[in-house]
Amino acid sequence: MASEESLRQSLAAKLLEIESLGNNVRALKASRAAKSEIDSAIEALNGLKLERASIERDLQAAMNAAGDGSVNREVFRQTVVNTLERRLFYIPSFKIYRGVAGLYDYGPPGCAVKSNVLAFWRQHFVLEENMLEVDCPCVTPEVVLKASGHVDKFTDLMVKDEKTGTCYRADHLIKDFCNETLQKDLTITSEKAAELKHVLAVLDDLSTEELGAKIKEYGITAPDTKNPLSDPYPFNLMFQTSIGPSGLSPGYMRPETAQGIFVNFKDLYYYNGCKLPFAAAQIGQAFRNEISPRQGLLRVREFTLAEIEHFVDPEDKSHPKFSEGANLEFLMFPREEQMSGHSAKKIPLGEAVARGIVNNQTLGYFIGRVYLFLSRLGIDNDRLRFRQHLANEMAHYAADCWDAEIECSYGWIECVGIADRSAYDLRAHSEKSGVALVAAEKFSEPREVEKLVITPVKKELGLSFKGNQKMVVEALEAMNEKEALEMKANLDSKGEVEFYVCTLGKNVTIKKNMVAISKEKKKEHQRVFTPSVIEPSFGIGRIIYCLFEHSYYMRPSKSGDEQLNVFRFPPLVAPIKCTVFPLVQHEQFEKVAKDISKSLTVFGISHKIDITGTSIGRRYARTDELGVPFAVTVDSTSSVTIRERDSKDQVRVNVEEAASVVKDVTEGVRTWADVWSTFPHHSSASADDED
Amino acid sequence: MASEESLRQSLAAKLLEIESLGNNVRALKASRAAKSEIDSAIEALNGLKLERASIERDLQAAMNAAGDGSVNREVFRQTVVNTLERRLFYIPSFKIYRGVAGLYDYGPPGCAVKSNVLAFWRQHFVLEENMLEVDCPCVTPEVVLKASGHVDKFTDLMVKDEKTGTCYRADHLIKDFCNETLQKDLTITSEKAAELKHVLAVLDDLSTEELGAKIKEYGITAPDTKNPLSDPYPFNLMFQTSIGPSGLSPGYMRPETAQGIFVNFKDLYYYNGCKLPFAAAQIGQAFRNEISPRQGLLRVREFTLAEIEHFVDPEDKSHPKFSEGANLEFLMFPREEQMSGHSAKKIPLGEAVARGIVNNQTLGYFIGRVYLFLSRLGIDNDRLRFRQHLANEMAHYAADCWDAEIECSYGWIECVGIADRSAYDLRAHSEKSGVALVAAEKFSEPREVEKLVITPVKKELGLSFKGNQKMVVEALEAMNEKEALEMKANLDSKGEVEFYVCTLGKNVTIKKNMVAISKEKKKEHQRVFTPSVIEPSFGIGRIIYCLFEHSYYMRPSKSGDEQLNVFRFPPLVAPIKCTVFPLVQHEQFEKVAKDISKSLTVFGISHKIDITGTSIGRRYARTDELGVPFAVTVDSTSSVTIRERDSKDQVRVNVEEAASVVKDVTEGVRTWADVWSTFPHHSSASADDED
Missing domain, CATH: 3.30.720.200 (Signal recognition particle alu RNA binding heterodimer, srp9/1)
Structure with missing residues (x-):
């Protein structure tokens, strides 16, 4: 297929031809030329128009291809989102009041997934590393966020409709203008197309003045009213409030949980026996009053963060457990590869640190732990990369910074940031509060x-x-x-x-x-x-959304007449671990089902019992759509079948053993392969996919 | 001892005598009477003053006794709070900036206790009852809280210092005035004392005007400046903010989590297969912008709520599992007992419902479940009662309401409210939103x-x-x-x-x-x-604070020269389940300790390894103060001792078995008594309490 650029050139040429021939036709008509002459000119013109239409189609196709199949991605996303909303994984908040942009509820299965992810986070990080977990309020007095820089710098640039006062993000309007022009205006020159693409690429780096100038240059107006727009100006993204009744103590809803840890450094250091390194951790809500939230669950006004602040001697950033993860290999995207236009590649972690690609062992250790965390949740390793910040992306004080990015239908999304923030935060709070936030290395003998x-x-x-x-x-x-x-x-x-x-x-x-x-x-x-701090910061909602996309697939029903939705959640994150069905409505089967349910409750295995008369195939389909990994079907009073979701394999297990088999395979004490090789297989595939 | 009233009368009489004799002395001096005559009058006066002092002492003692040992309670509280703050169970938030009243952080052990309490809550309620858990945002648009009544009615009465603008809660000032006058002004008449006590008793029922009148009558001024005060006026206790950049969408930080459930009723009902009854649950932060917070962790501006909304057919409030809890017996304090001046008494739950003391089975079932929840956490049953709301305490729409109250150093504190709110909330949102929030009972055949x-x-x-x-x-x-x-x-x-x-x-x-x-x-x-809703609502922070007080005790060190602090947390809530110590610093013992630590991590048992050279007695004392139930001391490479915190009993267990014994006894799979009878006892009590 011809390149986008050459197609744009042909199209421009064709339009010139059409214009010239059109003028010709008009001239012939004006001069009352012979009908046959006019007709043949019109025929030629129509031919040119057909050619133009054909070039336009090719150009459109070329742009779609260049857009990495953005149309397909959107179709895929819509399918996943429909399933998620229909099964109440999440719900637009306050829906009966027409909702609020950027606020979402987790419904029952989503809430269970979230609580499983957080429990695993606690196990994988807090418990495994003996971190000091704290829990601080969301309401934060101004002085704290003044010291951290948020009051002055936590802003986005906004423009206002000069007549209605409606607000827009300046960069969003330019982005939309560029994208739409590229997509829909087929007449622009290839130079113009290149310019718009360049603007899209550097959008994040443009200053307030440059953004304002672009809006003027492109004649961008308010999308809803076409009114003129104000110059861009900064809008602080924190939700402001007032603490106490006097109106004199401004406060904010915290934009991150980290500050609660920094202000407690002195106590935590003492609690840790005045020893470094140590890490503190916090899980909690954070808030950003987005100007105009988009991208569904990925850009919201309230979200759960899980943050770690690992305090370390700036002169010794080695990590005693680094060697445990040194052999891990996953996609890394160092600064230099990005600058030279290459793509991410697999590098063993030990090598990345040894070669100085990653600044130090502690940073490297956490990158490895984050990789393990995400892949155990079920994130697809091929769509997970660690991208190093470019020099211009990093804060001036940061020593090095890597984002865990997950690819989903919105593109590569930053889900975890792992930054070496040096001593910046502790110094800022020391200065503002007058309390020394420092550590001391006691010499074994005076030096x-x-x-x-x-x-x-x-x-x-x-x-x-x-x-x-x-x-x-x-x-x-x-x-x-x-x-x-x-x-x-x-x-x-x-x-x-x-x-x-x-x-x-x-x-x-x-x-x-x-x-x-x-x-x-x-x-x-x-x-x-002043200790350095290495901060892995997890956007829990983003991780969960990407997990939803990575876990989703469709397969045909047995009769082949419909596509069924499945989420392939590992048992660790599945909202419900097991369903229990009597095969048919039958008093004795129901009793067995209830007994198994009771045992599962005692084991703490979340499950659902379904004694409706719906066909077994329908019931399997319903629970596959919730990502339930196992199903127990009661079809006798002595033994039952246990079915695994993705393989649809079924084994027969004694009633007494059923709950503990489910427990073991759910908790990872044994694998399904082991269960499959231990118990007799359920020969008839009859039950499954029946309607 | 004489009664407070008779002592006040004697004191008043004595003061009259002193005044009259004093006048007499002055008259004698003025008339230059004989020195002997003056001296004897002065001697008599001094005698009277001694008698007055004695009556004053008795009166003070009588008041202290009547105050239920409030002095002792405060001393006890201070001891507990000191321990809690020193060991970072909690920390006043933003301490390095001199803090913010009513905001507290949970430090590492407090945070662990909280997360254990919440995990048990999920197990005991959500999992056991198959509740639909949801997770909604804190930021809430005005329309929702307008419908719920919070925008108009969620207020406290406030007065302002007319010169400085400082704000106070009107009822607090009157309460302080009455208490201080009763405590410190020994000259007031017994009638006056009775009046002040009456005001204290009815304070919550006084209207805005009546509170204003009392402040004027008593001449109460601003405590800090003695300036005059404004009339009382209502102050809304919600933290207000603005959603989005326009400033046109007012929002609030939610004052409770319940509204997020009510607005989702329709979806949840559908998710539940359009069947009643079902319960939804939510754990999350809630906010109250208190005018002037007091009472430490009991009255705070941000707190964690765990709420259940159980939706039920108003015509059938029976509960299928009610009989499981019908035999439970605990302190209940029905309306009638309160009105007739009796105290709480034990009533079997089944009887309370049968006799109509508790309105219905579902309400009764939840009262029983709350009782089990609190007592399993370690709340002392003798200091836990269920108090029924008096008619004037209940909202007009409520059918019945019971508070689980826990007694602590602040008195009886409401920690869980269990209310039958009838159809009020769903109706309010139906009306405001225009979306019908109703259920339907399908008849098996048309009626x-x-x-x-x-x-x-x-x-x-x-x-x-x-x-x-x-x-x-x-x-x-x-x-x-x-x-x-x-x-x-x-x-x-x-x-x-x-x-x-x-x-x-x-x-x-x-x-x-x-x-x-x-x-x-x-x-x-x-x-x-419209379904009725029965709402058990848990103030998690209050429960935890009461648990701290109920778990705390002191015992002498072995040498008897100091008092050691212990928290007798059950393993379920203990912040750390086990400590692992090498008896002395020794490479091989450290290796064993680390191996046991690794196994505990695999089992998911939170623990701490302590390889400092501190004496074993000191290390036990440190962990007793954190409420750690078990300690493993490594004193050989083949077997170790496991010590139980409260009995200080020790058993010897093989190294290989140690982690799994700790796991079983922590998870409640076996009791300590069972462990004690299975393994050889550690004969020497030598290690313990050594210094």
Whole structure:
């Protein structure tokens, strides 16, 4: 197929031809030319129009292909979302009141998935690493978020419809304009198309002024009214409120949970026996008052974060358990590969750290743990990559930063950020609060350290420099070790030296009697420092949404006349682990079903008992759609069948054993393959997929 | 000891005597009486003053006794709170910025206790009862809370310092005034004391005007400045915010989680196969912008609620599992016992429902389940009672309401409310949203029902009543069955009847041709109704605080020279289930300890390994203070001792078995008594309590 660019050129040429021939036809008509002449010109014109239509179709197809099948992706997404909403995995919040953009409820199965994901997170991170979990309020006083920088910098750029006051995100409007023009306006030149694509690529880097200029240049107006738009200006994304009745204590709903940990550093450090490294963790709600939320569950105004702050000595970022994960191999997308236009590739974690691609062992260790966490949840490893932030993406204080990105129908989505934030946060709160948030390394025996001492002799300096004395003193004291030792050598050999004082803008002459420079030995018992923090931060809702997409598939019903939805959740995350059905409505079968249900409750296995008279095939289809991994069908009073969701394999197990087999295979104590090889198989596939 | 009242009378009499004798002394001095005469009068006066001091002491003692040992309670509370804060069970939030009243963090052990309590809540209620758990946002648009009544009625009365604007809760100021006057002003009459006590008793029932009048009457001023106070006015306790950037969509942080369930009723009912009864549940944060929070963890501005909304047919509130709990017996405090001044007493639950003390089986069933929940957490049954709301405490729509109250150092505290809220909430949202939130009972076969049909003949009515026709028609249509049948009888017999139309304020004459009244038979296939809701609502933070107090005790160290703190948490709620110590620092013991730790991690048992060189007694003391139920001490490479916290009993167990014994006894699969009788006892009590 021809390239998009060459098609745009042919189309432009064709349009010129059509215009010229059209003018020709009009001229023939005006000059009352022979009918046969006019007719043949019109025929030619129609031919050209057909050719144009054909080029337009090709161009459209080329753009769809270039868009990575965005149409197919949207169809897929709609299918998944329909299933999720119909089965109440989630619900637009306050639906009976026509809802609120960017707010969603988790319905029963979604809520169960979420609580399973969080329980596994606690097991995998908090328990496994002995982290200190805390639970802080969402309501946060202004001073805390002033110190963290959120009050001043947590903003998006907004434009307003100048007549109605409706607000839009400036970058969204430009993005929409570019995309729509590229998609729908087939007449634009290939240069113009390239320019719009460039704007899309650099959109995040544009300044307030540049965004404003683009809006003017493209003549973008308010989408709903076509009214003119204001210049872009920053809107703070925190939900503001007021603490207490006076109206004098502004507060915000926290935009992240991390600050609650930082302000408690001192207590937590003490609780940990004044030892580094240690990690604190928090799971909780966070809030962002998005200007105009899009992308369903991926961009919402309230969401659950799970965050870890691992505090470490900046001079030693090794990790004792790093070797345990050094052999892990998964898709990594380092800065250099991105800059040189390559794609993500598999690199063993140990190698990535050894080669300095990942800044340090601790950061590397957490990248490995995040990989294990996501893949055990059921995220497809081929659609999971760790992308390093480019230099311009990172905060100025960050040492290194990697995002776990998961590919879904919206593209590659950041779901976990793993950042080495150095000492920034603790320093900011130390400064604002006046409370030292530091750690100390106690030396086993005092260490002798040499310290440079510069002592200006103020009397002599005063005599020589009078009113300028203070500036000279400050300049002398500000010398670094190298400069001071050089001056000392010169003074010792020559007795005086020329010295540039920048606050005076000139050289002065310093004599030997004006300053004493020496190195003194001191004993120190400890080293006091601000710890670095390595922060893995998990967007739980985004992970869950991607998990939904990765787990979803369709398969034909047995009769082949319909497509059935299945979520292939691992038992770990499945909202319900098992369903229990009597094959037919029958008092004794119901009793057996209830007994098995009771045992499952005692084992703490969430399950559902279904004694409706619906056909067994229908009931299987219903639970496959909820991602229930196992089903127990009671068709006798002595033994039952247990069916596995994806293989649809069935085994026969004694009634007494049924609950504990389900328990073991759910908790991962034994595999389905093991169950399959232990118990007799249910020969007839009769039950399944019956209608 | 004399009664408080008689002591107040003696004190008043004594003060009169002192005043009169004092006047006498001054008169003697003025008249320059003999020195001996003056001296003897002064001596008598001093005698009287001594007597006054003695009466004052007695009065103070009598008041302390009457105050149920409030001084001792405060000392106890301070001891518990000190331990809790020192071990980071909780931390005043944003402490380095001097905190915010009413906001607390859970530190690591508190957070673990909370997450254990919530996990058990899910097991005990959601899983056991197959409830539909949902998870809705905290940010809530105004329309929802307008419908629920919170925007208009969720208020406390506030007064302002007229000069500084500082705000106070009106009832708190009056309460403080009464308590302080009773405690500190020994000169008030017994009548006055009785009046103040009465005010304290009825404080919650006083109107805005009555509270204002009391503040004026008592001359109460602002506590900090002594400035005059404004009249009381209502302050809405919801944190307000704004959703989206326009500033035009007011929202609030939800004051309870229940509304998120009510607005989803329709979807949940459908999800449940359109069957009643069913229950939905939600765990989440709720917010109350308290005017001036007090009482530490009991009255806070942000807290975790766990709420159940059990939807039931108002015509059938029986519960299939009621009989399972009918034999439970615990302290109940019915309305009548409270009114007649009796105290709570044990009543079997089945009897309470049978005798109509508790309104219905479903309400009774949940009371029983709440009792089991709290006592399994470790709440002392003797300090737990279920108190029925008095008629004036209940909302007008509530059918019955019981609070689980737990006694702690603050008195009896409401920790769980269990209310039959009838159809109020669903009706309110149906009305506001226009979406019918109803259930239907499908009849197995259609039922014939007789319905009254009133058909005004508008033409005839128009001729007779002209402009008043509409009012007459409405009045006719509004007749109830009895009125309509009476009218029909009169029209049939007399041909006309006098009829009062209240919107006209007068009688009109209705003739036979003006209205048709008949009873018609109709077939109905279902009965449509608004379900009743029974709501158990748990204040998780309050339950946890009471649990802390009930679990706390002190015991002497072995040397007897200090008191050690212990929390007797059951394993279910203990923040850490087990500690693992090598007896002494020794490479091989450390290896064994780490192996046991690894096995515990695999089992998912939260534990702590302590390889510091601290003495074993000190280490036990540290973990007792965290409520850790079991400790494994490694003193050989083949077997270890396991110690139980409260008995301090120790058994010897093989290294290989140690983790699984701890697992079983932690998960309640076996009891400590069973372990004690199975394994050899550790003979020497040497290790324990060593320093």
